[in-house]
Amino acid sequence: KNKKNFFIFSFTKSNEIINSIKANKRKWNKTKGTQVFHEVISFPEGTVTPEEAKEFIFEYAVNTYSDEYGWMFAIHIDKACIHGHIVVDTVSLRDGKKYSSRLENAYLYFKWYYN
Numbered sequence: 001k002n003k004k005n006f007f008i009f010s011f012t013k014s015n016e017i018i019n020s021i022k023a024n025k026r027k028w029n030k031t032k033g034t035q036v037f038h039e040v041i042s043f044p045e046g047t048v049t050p051e052e053a054k055e056f057i058f059e060y061a062v063n064t065y066s067d068e069y070g071w072m073f074a075i076h077i078d079k080a081c082i083h084g085h086i087v088v089d090t091v092s093l094r095d096g097k098k099y100s101s102r103l104e105n106a107y108l109y110f111k112w113y114y115n
Contacts, residue, residue, distance in 0.1 A: 013073060021070045021089040028096030037090060037099065042083035050077050057084040068092050069099060 025031045041057055048056070053075050065071045070089035075082065090099045 017070060017072045017106050021091075024089060025068060026091055028090045028091050030096060030098065031100075034090050036087050039086040039088070040083055041086070042081050045080045048082055050075055050082060053082045053084055057086065059090075061086055068094055 021036065041060065043053055057073050061071050061073060065088055069092060071086060073084050073086040075084045
């Protein structure tokens with residue numbers, strides 16, 4: 001979906017994803033505290049096209065969150081540096097456990113991707 005300066009990519013409409021995240025939290029009785037978290041992936045000016053950024057961020061999200069957490073992302077093309085925002089549910093779809101940081105996994109994925 002193109003909103004002039006950014007693209008939203010998801011398998012379903014964004015309001016359906018939001019409703020799904022809310023339902024998941026109610027299912028596991030985790031409606032308090034941090035509801036979602038946000039990641040930004042930015043690319044140096046001129047290094048990627050919007051389509052390449054989309055592919056990279058999609059692969060990163062699939063490999064990092066897979067089918068365990070609800071997530072969606074948008075690519076912003078309104079600045080010189082193309083960047084993407086990923087919004088992720090903090091509650092696991094599988095077992096209701098809260099998300100724990102996977103910073104090391106992200107580092108390993110970026111290292112693999114760029115080598």
